Amino acid sequence: MRKYSGNIQDQDDGAVAKNRSATDERGSDQGVFQRLWQAGLQDYEELAGLDWHWQSLDGTQIKSPFGGDATGKNPVDRNKRGTKRSQLCEGHGLPLAVVLEAANRNDMIVAEATLDAIVIERPDPQEVEQHLCMDAAYDYPRIIEAVEERGYLPHVRPNWWNRNHGHPATPEQLAASQGPQPGKQPRRWVIERLHAWLNHFRRLLVRWEKRPRSYLTLLCLACALICFQQCDRVSSLSPVFG
DSSP, X not given: OOOEESOGGGOOOOOOGGGHHHXXXXXXXXXXXXXXXXXXXXXXXXXXXXXXXXXXXXXXXEEOTTOOTTOEEOTTTTTOEEEEEEEEEXXXXXXXXXXXXXXXXXXXXXXXXXXXXXXXXXXXXXXXXXXXXXXXXXOSHHHHHHHHHTTEEEEEOOOHHHHTTSOOOOXXXXXXXXXXXXXXXXXXXXXXXXXXXXXXXXXXXXXXXXXXXXXXXXXXXXXXXXXXXXXHHHHHHOGGGO
């Protein structure tokens, strides 16, 4: 199944002859907004430094009433048409990558595509230690292996149903996962905040576009605005950056 990412280089043209000029125009717009997104990340890197040390990965479903590519039956919305929006952020919550898939596709299906869709150059994992935080939906051997192959140290909430091969968690397992864990800090909340930041753009709450490229163009613009807003916030808080 075809996946669509925020990286313009990952898009196939998908255009028929009669609509080729309109498709090319949308692709050009997406490329412009992706470069703005990259510029916003680079500005933040110069101001405060991107936190590559702790990254987070998660997905969310949005309505897509008109259907189109990268849509499917949404299991959390009475099987109505929907799109899964998979996102990767750095430690401050700034977006690094976004990928679209059908709403009925498991999170683990799009995890690899999301990790490969980072819009700026990622530091060498051998030089900068990089951790990746994920929820229980990503607790599959295939995902852990893919994460480790890319040089990440995975941190995933245990999915005992998977680990126990279809059996619920034992009391001992529940106690171990829910009890206090000294030395550990909550870090995955930044990806939830990124979901909220993107949902502040009301145009993104529902995907009205049948073509994923058109919706991704808006997503790239929103990601760029988020980065520049955070640059302004950092500059206003510290006189060093003024």
